[in-house]
Amino acid sequence: MSRIIDGKAIAAQIKDELKKEVAQMGDRGITVGLAVIQVGDDPASTIYVNNKKKACEYIGIHSVSYELAGDVSQQELLALIDKLNHDEKVNGILVQLPLPEHIDEEKVITAICPDKDVDGFHTENVGRLTVGKDGFLPCTPAGIIQMIKRSGFSIEGKECVVIGRSNIVGKPMAALLLRENGTVTVAHSKTEKLKEVASRADILIAALGKPKFITADYVKEGALVIDVGIHRMQNQKMCGDVDFENIYGKAAAITPVPGGVGPMTIAMLMCNCVKAARR
Ligand code: GUN
Numbered sequence: 001m002s003r004i005i006d007g008k009a010i011a012a013q014i015k016d017e018l019k020k021e022v023a024q025m026g027d028r029g030i031t032v033g034l035a036v037i038q039v040g041d042d043p044a045s046t047i048y049v050n051n052k053k054k055a056c057e058y059i060g061i062h063s064v065s066y067e068l069a070g071d072v073s074q075q076e077l078l079a080l081i082d083k084l085n086h087d088e089k090v091n092g093i094l095v096q097l098p099l100p101e102h103i104d105e106e107k108v109i110t111a112i113c114p115d116k117d118v119d120g121f122h123t124e125n126v127g128r129l130t131v132g133k134d135g136f137l138p139c140t141p142a143g144i145i146q147m148i149k150r151s152g153f154s155i156e157g158k159e160c161v162v163i164g165r166s167n168i169v170g171k172p173m174a175a176l177l178l179r180e181n182g183t184v185t186v187a188h189s190k191t192e193k194l195k196e197v198a199s200r201a202d203i204l205i206a207a208l209g210k211p212k213f214i215t216a217d218y219v220k221e222g223a224l225v226i227d228v229g230i231h232r233m234q235n236q237k238m239c240g241d242v243d244f245e246n247i248y249g250k251a252a253a254i255t256p257v258p259g260g261v262g263p264m265t266i267a268m269l270m271c272n273c274v275k276a277a278r279r
Contacts, residue, residue: 001248001249002247002249002253002254003151003253003254004253004254004255005147005151005254005256006256006259007147007259007261007262007263008259008260010146010147010151010263010264010267011143011264011267012263013150014264014267014270014271015055015058015059015267018267018270018271018274019058019059021274022059022061023060025274025277025278030277030278031062031277032060032061032091032273032277033061033062033063033089033090033091033277034056034061034062034063034064034090034091034092034093034094035064035065035087035090035093036049036053036063036064036065036066036096037065037066037068037080037093037094037095037096038065038066038067038096039069039095039096039099039103040068040100041067041070045096045098048096049065049096051266052094052266055267055269055270056270061270061273061274064090066080068080070100071100071102074102074103074104074107077095077108078107078111081093081095081108081112082111084116085112085116090116091118091273091276091277092116092118092272092276093112093113093116093118094118094269095108095112109121109122109123110122110123114135114136117136118136118269118272118273118276119136119138119139119269119272120135120137120138120142120172120272121138121167121168122136125137125138129172129175129176129179130175137172138168138169139265139266139268140168140169140173140228140261140265140268141169141172141173141175141176142176143261143264143265143268144176144264145180146264146268147226147260147261148203148224151253153203153224155180155181155182155203156182157181157183158182158183158202158203159183159200159202159203160174160177160182160183160184160201160205161184161185161186161187161197161198161200161201161203161204161205162174162177162184162185162186162205162207163187163191163198163204163206163207163208163241164187164188164205164207164228165188166207169207169228170186170188170207173205174186177203185197185200188208189208194218195218199217199219199220200220201219201220201223202220202222203224203226204219204220204224204225205226206225206226206227206228206229207228207229207241208229208241209229209241210241211229211233211240212239212240212241212242212243212246213242213243214227214242214243214247215243215247216246216247219250219251221250222251223250223252224253225242225247225251225254225255226255226260226261227240227241227242227254227255227256227257227260227261228261229242230262238257240257240260242254242257244256
């Protein structure tokens, strides 16, 4: 039997902690504000954005949303970010990704003031993470660290294998595990003998973006397996990058999809918003 790590429950605990803190800040006259920008009407993005707004409402964070047309110019988007950078009521700015092709994502991310970059995507915050300075941490990897620690697992000295090297998950995940004194390997699509590399892991992070790719032969007996993937199958059910049923019993613990990493990402975004206001 494998233990199933309940990300939804851990996220709920974190949100309750934040709700109390936001109420106390309110008593001192401090409000927390998040601006959420969505460009176009991608259905998946709409769901993510709505979940973020719902979490804000629960905690007592004032969220303001900007729904821009899919053909909005880059200049208009940058002008909005500039306005929000100067708005004292706005502590955090989030631009939901991906953006339409005609917009330069990197330009948009770096236009956000690093002190309001609650996604932790700005190069300034990426650099801060890399050299171990305080800054905003990207929400998915930060949520995974919290989930591991709050479930009673330690990272120090453990073999950690991250499969995937995206700027949003893989790379910052590796940096965070290293900061926790893990022994870190980053594997990717060009990695040779991936099964061998993955099966070395005490902590395996699957963030490769391929449905049910990770089967039992990628997993060491007794490993902790974190599934970052989220895919909708033909039968409309959700699945992750890990073949849950196939590795169940071999891993010591697994995060489910849905109800694992996803809710933790939102909880960490809320943490970053509160941190931004605290500053
Ligand atoms: N798109 C997918 N994940 C994320 C995220 O964590 N933040 C933003 N802004 N966009 C995303």
